Amino acid sequence: MYQVRFLKEKNKKLNNKLKRELKTLGFNEDYLSIKYDCDKCKDSGYVNNEMCTCLKGYLKKRKNKNSILFRDGNFDNFDENLFDNDKSKYKITPRENIIKNKEQSLKFINTFKDEENTLGLLMSGKAGSGKTFLAAATGKILLNKGYSVICLTAKEFEDIIKSFNDPDLEKKKKEILDVDLLILDDLGIETQSDYVNNEILKLVDYKMTYNKKMIITTNLTLNEIREKYKSRIYSRIISNFNLLKFFGPDLRVTIKMIKNQ
Template sequence: MNEVTIRDILTSYERKRDKAESDLEMRKKDVYSQIPEIEEIDDEISKLGLSLAKLVLLNPKDKESIVIDAQNKINELKEKKEYLLDKFKVPKKYLDIQYDCNLCKDRGFLKNGNKCNCFKQQIINEAYKMSNLSRMLDSQNFSTIDPSMFSDEIIPEANMSPQQSILEIVSICESFVLDFDKDNDENLLFYGDTGLGKTFMCNCIAKSLLDKGHLVIYQTSFKMFEIIEDYKFKNTDEHISKDNYNNLFECDLLIIDDLGTELANSFTNSELFNILNTRLLNGKKTIISTNLTPLQLGEAYAQRIFSRIFDKFRMVKFIGKDLRWEQKKVGDKYYIFYFFYYFSLKAKKFSCTNFKYKKNS
């Protein structure tokens, strides 16, 4: 997570605390105007608190009795105050300060210096936003994988079925997540034809790591090179483009989807090398997904990238038929349902009747 984002979150805490305090002052004013005795009691309590310190300083020997005496008086006043509030039907915690998070009192940190859960959650939320993933993650995560969607027919060249293969891939991906914090140089390169679940698997990994508070950036290679170009050649919004650019190097996990769809030239070659190499040197992990075979990758990218970088990636091959077409068949049922639902609404609205839908097989 970059410093600017953390600073923004901490500033938002400051604002929350200011607001909580000013809201309390407003509520106090409101109560004081209607029940002046309450203001007198509050004044007395704070005066007692101040004089207590002075008394203890002047009579250190009698410290204990002075404190007990003051405490009793304060309790008495508080009881009186409660009685009055009750009498005028003021809600119980109306004169307490109201924080969003009572654990850290909107400071983001607990007394022992650890981050409060509310702070961790905000970091995760920011990470989701920055990762470009928030929309699809609800439907695509390890718990939504259905191996039965994959054929169990053995593919001779692979000597296994797509179903066996995907189960193996899931276990590779789950170990990747489990060992993510280990310094084990594990990077993944997913390859195989379109629609075999590569992006789905990237999303599963991203979701698991985001939930653990890691910053994951997901970009198609096309968009990634656009970000790099923006940063290097254009002066649009400097602050944002610099952040976006730096995130490619600094994020905990970078997922580059669809590598090979961009126009490969000496610029993209050297930038790709720079990003992957810097990440490797800093022990940051990367996942690449591509429709190209390792051989085609070698042809598309300069040899130094291929040998020095891709060497550090575990090659994961996706096999089978395009799932998007398979899914479409299953999806048809929902499509028909939606179709009927939509037209039943329309029918109500326009009294359109006798609508029939015949399924094409």
């Protein structure tokens, strides 16, 4: 104990001497101290293995022009009248269906932090059926609520995990794993390989284990997902995602026709 006290006293004297020397030379006493932009996480981005508010703020400000988050999709310009209301083609009309899907998306937002809510959203439907619009609208609201959101296409995710020479690879992976909401757009367009499938499986497993939410959009049906991927991926999706089906005429064609009238 004596030796510990002796060393503490010696260290204190040395620090005081260093401060006097710095002051003599015209510097502030804390000139040699490390200056952090964020005192909470000491610029590591994480506090107790949780993403720090500074990193969440950075992710919120980072605007990738190719990200679906920064397209026009938001609930303010949601117009169910763009969807077909013909009851002769479907059990429920595309208009009734998109309203139901909007309600499910709003429920996802409102229960986002509920501990008991471990479900993500799987938005399945053909191109132009409105799933990417709804995913973007959901992500924007959560972003404005202060949650961190990252959007990646499945192909972009593949490119990241295959960038073995990227010095920031592990940092990028950690961001994707720990972000509050990950929107994985267009599942199915990535290269089919055991490596990529295993990385997708690990991604979904991590998200579900630590209750980090996901929205997955895909042109594939559940049967096509089962055929395309390993049974473990299909099983995780069935067990942990609320399925929202999208159908009806291509919305982009409908909008173009309206504009040309």
